[in-house]
Amino acid sequence: MITFKRLDHFHVCVPPNRLEEAKDFYGKVIGLELIERPDHIFSSPGYWFNIGNVQLHVGVEEPLPRSIRHTALEVTDVDAALIHLQDNGVEILDEPVIPGRKRFAFIDPFGNRMELLQIL
CATH class of the missing domain: 3.10.180.10 (2,3-Dihydroxybiphenyl 1,2-Dioxygenase, domain 1)
Known part of the structure; x- marks a missing residue:
């Protein structure tokens, strides 16, 4: 049996050429707080946002x-x-x-x- 505590994060993908648009959509339109992402450990770009006590991770991938x-x-x-x-x-x-x-x-x-x- 697995005992869960909470959802930590979820990840959505956007086309590589639309990452900055995604940052604006989730930060400005949706109103999420942009938080620090440890970019040095990832091979692709992205952004992280807070949603209450959960995070949204936005990464790049072909649609x-x-x-x-x-x-x-x-x-x-x-x-x-x-x-x-x-x-x-x-x-x-x-x-x-x-x-x-x-x-x-x-x-x-x-x-x-x-x-x-x-x-x-």
Whole structure:
């Protein structure tokens, strides 16, 4: 048996020529805190961001076809998050209803799917 403590980080990929755009999207549009990344230990560029007590790691990779793979993040006000992303032209996807959760997904400019949810 494995006993888990918490999620530490998740990683999304962006095309190599769009890394700086990803830094702006996650830092300015989404509003995440850019944190230090130990670049000297990695062979490819990237950025790290704080999301509460979890980190988002952004790295480079040639794009893959869109899929249903995603990360789900709990937020305090899913309606406000939806409006904010719509106001910034982010692609929104409806999600099936799950009792006790209000949720939607979005596609970042690089094809990564993310779900935001609020526990009701």
